[in-house]
Amino acid sequence: MSQSLHFFTPSNLTFSKQSLPKPSCNRRFPVTTLSPKLISIKASTSADPNSSTTPPQVLISDNGTGAGEILSSTPQDYDTPPSQSFLSDSSSIDVDAVTEVELKENGFRSTRRTKLVCTIGPATCGFEELQALAVGGMNVARINMCHGTREWHKRVIERVRRLNEEKGFAVAIMMDTEGSEIHMGDLGGASSAKAEDGEIWTFSVRAFDLPRPERTINVNYDGFAEDVKVGDELLVDGGMVRFEVIEKIGPDVKCRCTDPGLMLPRANLTFWRDGSLVRERNAMLPTISSKDWLDIDFGIAEGVDFIAISFVKSAEVINHLKSYIAARSRDSDIAVIAKIESIDSLRNLEEIIQASDGAMVARGDLGAQIPLEQVPSAQQKIVQICRQLNKPVIVASQLLESMIEYPTPTRAEVADVSEAVRQRADALMLSGESAMGQYPDKALAVLRSVSVRIEKWWREEKRYEAMELPAVGSSFSDSISEEICSSAAKMANNLGVDALFVYTKTGHMASLLSRCRPDCPIFAFTSTKSVRRRLNLQWGLIPFRVSFSDDMESNLNKTFSLLKARGMIKSGDLVIAVSDMLQSIQVMNVP
Numbered sequence: 001m002s003q004s005l006h007f008f009t010p011s012n013l014t015f016s017k018q019s020l021p022k023p024s025c026n027r028r029f030p031v032t033t034l035s036p037k038l039i040s041i042k043a044s045t046s047a048d049p050n051s052s053t054t055p056p057q058v059l060i061s062d063n064g065t066g067a068g069e070i071l072s073s074t075p076q077d078y079d080t081p082p083s084q085s086f087l088s089d090s091s092s093i094d095v096d097a098v099t100e101v102e103l104k105e106n107g108f109r110s111t112r113r114t115k116l117v118c119t120i121g122p123a124t125c126g127f128e129e130l131q132a133l134a135v136g137g138m139n140v141a142r143i144n145m146c147h148g149t150r151e152w153h154k155r156v157i158e159r160v161r162r163l164n165e166e167k168g169f170a171v172a173i174m175m176d177t178e179g180s181e182i183h184m185g186d187l188g189g190a191s192s193a194k195a196e197d198g199e200i201w202t203f204s205v206r207a208f209d210l211p212r213p214e215r216t217i218n219v220n221y222d223g224f225a226e227d228v229k230v231g232d233e234l235l236v237d238g239g240m241v242r243f244e245v246i247e248k249i250g251p252d253v254k255c256r257c258t259d260p261g262l263m264l265p266r267a268n269l270t271f272w273r274d275g276s277l278v279r280e281r282n283a284m285l286p287t288i289s290s291k292d293w294l295d296i297d298f299g300i301a302e303g304v305d306f307i308a309i310s311f312v313k314s315a316e317v318i319n320h321l322k323s324y325i326a327a328r329s330r331d332s333d334i335a336v337i338a339k340i341e342s343i344d345s346l347r348n349l350e351e352i353i354q355a356s357d358g359a360m361v362a363r364g365d366l367g368a369q370i371p372l373e374q375v376p377s378a379q380q381k382i383v384q385i386c387r388q389l390n391k392p393v394i395v396a397s398q399l400l401e402s403m404i405e406y407p408t409p410t411r412a413e414v415a416d417v418s419e420a421v422r423q424r425a426d427a428l429m430l431s432g433e434s435a436m437g438q439y440p441d442k443a444l445a446v447l448r449s450v451s452v453r454i455e456k457w458w459r460e461e462k463r464y465e466a467m468e469l470p471a472v473g474s475s476f477s478d479s480i481s482e483e484i485c486s487s488a489a490k491m492a493n494n495l496g497v498d499a500l501f502v503y504t505k506t507g508h509m510a511s512l513l514s515r516c517r518p519d520c521p522i523f524a525f526t527s528t529k530s531v532r533r534r535l536n537l538q539w540g541l542i543p544f545r546v547s548f549s550d551d552m553e554s555n556l557n558k559t560f561s562l563l564k565a566r567g568m569i570k571s572g573d574l575v576i577a578v579s580d581m582l583q584s585i586q587v588m589n590v591p
């Protein structure tokens with residue numbers, strides 16, 4: 001018998017936690033120093049780029065503000081679109097003002113290496129709130145298709161695009177599928193339901209009439225009543241609320257609450273028997289549901305940068321999706337991220353990661369499928385395998401959970417974030433903290449400051465353990481690129497260089513350098529906007545969009561003059577440059 005899941009149509013657009021005050025980004029962090037005002041720079045064609053005595057002349061145009069410097073502004077200024085859209089012609093370089101100021105003021109050694117992903121929800125979906133997150137360091141905006149309608153997500157995507165176009169950011173978009181998990185319905189529009197100790201609740205696949213009868217929960221999995229047994233333990237949200245199954249009446253399952261708590265709409269459900277997770281026929285549900293395929297079509301049509309697949313069980317599903325995307329999207333540069341959140345995904349870990357373009361340690365559901373005390377070692381292992389296979393890895397869920405309600409994190413949360421940074425994960429992710437919490441900007445600021453502090457400590461103490469990095473490519477040319485990158489990274493550490501420069505068309509060479517986790521930042525120059533956005537997920541990379549040729553000499557001169565003119569590098573800085581057009585390593589001082 002084939003099993004199916006029902007997909008509930010959200011009954012309104014504001015979803016859970018509707019009672020929360022809608023945070024306004026001005027309320028807490030009126031950003032006054034980092035104005036994303038744009039300055040476009042053109043190297044004058046009359047200058048001789050090869051002459052070291054007469055530096056190339058640079059014209060600074062400031063869109064009519066009259067001053068070629070970053071101006072402070074009030075948040076309201078963000079609303080005003082610049083008179084001229086962001087220029088990305090052949091003689092300019094694309095970088096956002098936040099990165100620019102960071103490089104200028106702090107020097108590039110102090111830049112943050114760990115990337116930050118924010119889930120966008122009702123608390124952060126407006127243009128101003130999105131902008132506050134971008135200014136606060138968001139590298140990737142995640143939309144979770146479990147919640148909201150496609151129209152809602154489309155509007156978020158449009159706003160992020162506008163932010164990138166108007167303000168020079170390269171915020172990438174990650175679409176996360178719902179997946180075939182068993183979950184509750186949306187509570188008929190209520191923001192939550194409270195279960196008290198000893199209460200009897202009915203879980204059923206029957207759709208209830210509105211208003212929802214008291215103590216009833218709709219379940220999306222057809223086989224639910226057949227698969228559970230009297231005596232099973234039913235866990236809501238991985239154990240936030242617990243029930244014991246006491247009776248089955250047709251499609252209805254009566255349960256007694258044993259651990260009281262608040263249930264949120266569409267919360268995940270698992271059932272346990274004799275201390276183990278029960279995976280009856282629900283384990284046979286397709287990883288990508290019919291609703292997921294529609295969402296994937298939506299993601300392809302919208303040109304998202306990443307698609308994250310929930311509850312991946314095997315490499316086949318990833319391969320299937322990748323060929324589906326390749327057949328449907330013209331330039332097929334949507335990266336597929338495998339979410340590691342089930343027992344099956346742990347069993348087939350290496351082959352899943354190998355097939356994917358990156359992975360997510362999705363600790364929320366993972367912690368509902370394996371004992372909680374096993375989650376930290378699973379995380380460490382996933383992070384390690386990803387780095388060995390050269391795939392970006394995101395550590396997700398509950399990093400700063402208490403900040404959904406409180407303005408400061410717990411000490412334990414800070415220690416957890418530190419550990420993920422210490423493991424050198426590519427990225428950290430906020431979920432509820434940024435989607436529906438009261439302090440999204442503060443939560444992001446905590447991730448930012450903890451990352452920078454731990455990274456600095458590790459560099460200073462040279463505390464990283466050497467990791468064996470096996471060959472990842474198959475051709476001789478791949479081996480040359482890998483050797484060049486590991487040698488360049490080693491030289492950079494030994495010589496104490498200021499930055500590594502990489503000229504990369506597809507981004508591959510940049511990711512090989514990132515994999516080495518060098519002490520200095522990596523300036524990744526690429527000619528397309530989509531590669532620039534995708535590189536924004538990877539550890540240590542500062543992606544710039546600039547057009548370049550096969551002539552490294554002229555590429556270097558051009559970038560030096562553009563970056564010098566903006567104060568992002570200065571004469572005398574020591575740089576190592578590599579490129580995927582010319583397999584060489586160049587060490588030089590900026591003229």
Ligand SMILES: Nc1ncnc2c1ncn2[C@@H]1O[C@H](COP(=O)(O)OP(=O)(O)O)[C@@H](O)[C@H]1O
Nearest residue numbers: 015016119121122144146147148431432435436
């Ligand atoms: N697009 C959205 N619309 C409404 N609420 C959302 C949205 N995205 C996320 N949320 C809220 O933020 C919470 C945390 O997000 P996330 O961890 O991505 O989802 P989940 O809790 O379903 O795993 C969700 O439970 C939901 O309450």
Ligand SMILES: C=C(OP(=O)(O)O)C(=O)O
Nearest residue numbers: 341362363364365396397
């Ligand atoms: C990131 C996760 O997935 P989602 O939020 O979609 O459940 C998770 O389970 O940790």
Ligand SMILES: [K+]
Nearest residue numbers: 146176177178
């Ligand atoms: K999801």
Ligand SMILES: [Mg+2]
Nearest residue numbers: 341362364365
């Ligand atoms: Mg999950």
